[in-house]
Each structure stands twice: as structure tokens, then as C-alpha cells.
Amino acid sequence: MEPLKDLVIFFFTSPTIVMGAVFLLILYFVSVGSTSGDLRKEPPGPRPLPLLGNLLQLDLSRTYRTLCEFSKTYGSVFTVYFGPQKVVVLAGHKAVKEALVSYAEEFGDREVLPIFKDTNKGHGILFSNGDSWKEMRRFALSTLRDFGMGRRVAEEKILEECGHLIHVFENQKGKPFDTARPLNCATSNVISSIVYGSRFEYNDPRFKNLVSRANESIRVAGSAQIQIYNMFPWLVRWIKNRQLMIKNAAISIRDVKDIIQQLKETLEPQTCRGLVDCFLIRQQKDEESGVKDTHFHEENLAFTVSNLFAAGTDTTAATLRWSLLLMAKYPHFQDQVQEELVRVIGSREVSVEDRKNLPFTDAVIHETQRLASIVPTAIPHKTSQDVTFQGYFIKKNTVVFPLLTSVLHDESEWESPHTFNPSHFLDKEGQFIKRDAFLPFSAGRRVCLGEGLAKMELFLFFTSLLQHFRFTPPPGVSEDELDLTPAVGFTISPLPHELCAVSHE
Incomplete structure (x- = not known):
């Protein structure tokens, strides 16, 4: 919490910031005064301080943990002030699913945090609203389906990448190595092959830099500095991590624009190589038809591609890193997975069709997603209209945090919510069962559009790697010493670590 203390001290010692703080303080009391006559019942929450809100009560490196603690006191719908910004938090399976599914329209807008306004400028899919978002999401979904999301063509691309990844792991010759970079490259290549129509070599300089910048920005976006900037964007624009994210x-x-230009120069309208080609062809048609105010323009294409690349890289790779770490930490579960793979698959190449015959392996993958809770608070939502929800009145344009980690770790839904237990997804006969409280991809209008592709990647990468390797801690490190503490970031990865991939051959 030292960086937070330093920032608070700076607030109250810098003349410029003190003047700004006084101005915001006046606004705060004006806003409080203007709403004091509103008798409608709003969600409860901890009492905020003027200007700072509940800032001093929050662990800004892992805000989701503080919010989970607050939910124990204030219930499943409560209010927290991030500085002067009012936020309604939804906690637990019942509240989150009801809001995102049953009240999908009311809770379906995106709150674009200041840092993402700076970096995305309202373009793309992840951090946009209105007609542009609807058009880009619809286009991306239909195009991803056309290029095989959930079909054989995508399966072939993933299996091809599995071969490259296995080769990288084999080259480690059983010695300890960090799995992060090869897994990030592999998952990046899957989305690249669908978006651009081709993959990259792992040592391609531009590809390596695209992957590392995406990972760095996602990590930095969860830092205390960026949280402070999102609360007080007028006062702390100088923050180092903000400058880093804008630069990245x-x-x-x-x-991305350079790659798009190369594809544009070799474009053949009769043959779509990937999503970019489809976009460029649609763009040409709009121009030829004289369509005005089209959303199919260069900026939307570049940011849509960038959004898909970052989202398609980070979350899937982080989940795979967790899965291999958990296999090394709990070797008896790894034994069961590999026994099932040998019994059902043997030495042949795995396929998506095998999933239904691998219930324990499927349960391990799902349990990894549940326990890791990669996106603990989801990307913030915003109410599109006034809404009364679970007896509380929530105004239009209120920021909403669906606390996904509280769903995946809901003590009323899971038998052992805080431990790794594949039995959560198995019935008494050992067959796989679905669980309503399994929402790692969120739900409703803003559900992850790459969910189908991510599920296929997780299954094929995990099973292919476990077919070829046994994962163990480095020499001299016991299973108990493998650390499951999550790293800080906008998404939740394991801390940096090394594993040994010992070939079965």
C-alpha cells in the first residue's frame, strides 16, 4: 500500500492538485445535496469519504478481494465509491446471472474506463458502445463462425499450433523453463491465423513484440497506479503506467495497420483468408455503394483486430499456465488425466470429438478455469436506463462491476470453492456435469465472443501437452512449494515460475 500512501501525500502537498481536490470536493457536496431528497432505496455499502470515496479501504492491486469481503457485510448488491465514482457491485451467482441474463438490456452497456478511452478511442469491440459496438460485434461473431469457431477448420489450426508448441517444449529437454512465452505465442497464433489468415514464427520480431506489449498492458492495467488514474484522470495524467499503456x-x-496494409495489397475479393479480408471487402462494398457514416473504417478494423489479439492471447494462455502449474502441484490428478488419455486416445492425435469420452480431463480443465478466475470482476458494465434490481434502485449510467470471481467461488454453489477439486464437475458415476455457476466467460450481451474458440483451444492444447509430457517442479522444489498466489493484473495469471516438461518417449 506504500504507492497509495505516496499518492495521497502528493495530493495534499501539490498546490495544483489541492485546487483540483477542492473543486471536486465542492462537486461532491453538490451531488450529495442534489440526491438527498431521493427516497428510493439504493444499494447499501461502506460509508465513503469526500473525494476519496472508499479508496483507503481498497486493496488496489487485488480489488476483487476487497469487494468479496464487502459482499459478506453488505450483501449481493452493494455500492462502493472508487474515488468520486459510484460503482454498484454484483456478487454471487444469483445476482450476477440475474442481472446479466434476465436484465441483459438494463445492465448491457459498457463502462469505458479512462485508461481504455485513452488507448482505444471508442473504436473496436471491447471498449465501445452504441451502433459501432453492435456492428463490430455482429461482424466479428459472424466472421469468427465462418472461419470455424467451433468447427473443423479452427480445430485444424489449433492442432497445427499444438505441433509447434510441443516442439518448443521438447527443445527444453526436460530442464526447467517458464511456460509463459511459448503458451502466449501459441494462443496468439491461433487468433492470428483466424484474423490474418496465417500464423507467425515464434521468433518473428514483430510478433514477439506484439505479444509482449499486449501482455504487459494487460498486466499494468490492473496496477494500483492505473486504478488511481481511473479514479482521478484529471489530476494524475502523468502516471508512468498510463504513459506506458498509451505508448504500447x-x-x-x-x-497492426502495417499488417493490414500488406493484406490489402494482396487482397482477392473471391477468397477470404481471414477476418481482415472480410472486413476490407465489406469496406469496399460500402464505398462503392456510397454508404455514409459506415462503421467499416480503418480505425475500427485496427482496434477490433487489436482487441481480438489481446483478448485471444492473454486469457487462454493464462488458463493454460494455471492448468500446467496445477498438474505439477497435484501429480495424482495429472496421473488420472494421463491414464484417461492413454485409455481413450492412445497415441493418436486428439480431436474435439474426444471431449465427451474424457470426462475427468474435461472436469480438470473446467476446474482450472473456475479456481483461477482469470477475469475476476469482468470488464465494467454500465446501466443503460434506470432499473430496480433485487429491491434496489440503480440509476441510468451507473457503473456496475459483475464480480465473476464471487460466482466461481460462491460458497453456496461449490462444495470446496477455494481448493482445486475436479469433482465439482463430475457426478457419482464419474461423468461430466455442467454447473450453472460456471461463468468464466461472463454472460448476457457482453459475454466473451471468443468463448467457443477458447474452449476448443483449452481442450486441444491441454490434452496434446499432457499426451506428450509429464509436468514436474524444478529439481529441488517440492509440489508443496509451487506457489498458487495470483499475479497482479487486469486478468489473473500465475506468478512467474518454471516447470519441467518431461517427455513420455
């Missing part, structure tokens, strides 16, 4: 975004968009 600008360089990556430039690289």
Missing part, C-alpha cells in the same frame, strides 16, 4: 497501444496499432 500506439505502437501495436501501427504494427
